Amino acid sequence: MEHYPKLERFEQPNVITTTADLVFNWARSRSIFPFTYGLACCAIEMLSSGFARFDIARFGWEVFRPTPRQCDLMIVAGTVNEKMAPVLKRLYDQMSEPKWVISMGACATSGGPFYDGYNVVNGVDKIVPVDVYIPGCPPRPEALFQGILELQKKIQQMSFVAPRIDDADERVATTPAEKQGRGA
């Protein structure tokens, strides 16, 4: 180790002080495990963002999991229909905290081109709370990356010592249906 330049303060065994939040948020925001939730053509963009050309692994988000138990980010990529809605809600509930949701593309955000469809849920935020909305039809992989980068910033604002809005207690019952007491 002699040939490395030494910082003065590290010449002796030392202690670095920081907040627990910072350490946890740093770890959480940089090891996001996305949940493979491709429902339509947005899923194609989500897949291509995983391959070499766009390479989501540059950011450390490449570990897509097919089970909600191992995930902390649900990327809803595509049109949510009425038959899928209860399944999506259930899978979201099966993810362990802390967990986040990205609404990818026009369909997941608002129903998009299928807004008036008889079987379309007009926005996944009617079922689960959404952290980041990504516009586009479909959004390019770069847009997905920007969305996850925005989510990283959001994660770094979190505090498990003093949970604020968006943290565990608040985020459970924030769908419109639940606010009206109709259940979901």
Next chain:
Amino acid sequence: MSIAIGAVKLAIDDLGARLGAELGADLADLRVQEPDTLVARVDRRRLRAVAAQLKGLAEIAYDSCNFVAAVDHVTHLETVYHLYSYATNSYIELHVEIDRDNPVCDTICDLYPAADWHEREAWDMMGVRFDGHPDLRRILLKDDWIGHPLRKDYVDLLENHPNV
């Protein structure tokens, strides 16, 4: 067994003439619609007999069901069967008129297993009940959906959208 597609060389007019001779009474308004497609109207009560006969024809058997459609003509409903013959590489369309107020039609999914899910979809979207179908459930919509959305007079109910 391999099937030589189009092995039987038969002009579509000759094919129509042969079908007319074999099933003449059952195929009303038999005509050539496209170079490889014949069209005919079939009575609802004769559908199964006609389908079975078409499937069993020597040499030119219509041995494949490509599609079952349902059409809402407002005055009545109609189911359309697209049958395909590998041997002659040609199609026949069977149009079956059914009552709109009592939309019942015989199933052909025991003759053509491929028709199973098509008939379920016709039930789901148009409300056509297929007599004899072994498992006539909705296929695309939720099990408790109210109404059949591709009917012209369909009215969407709030009950179908619990999350709105």
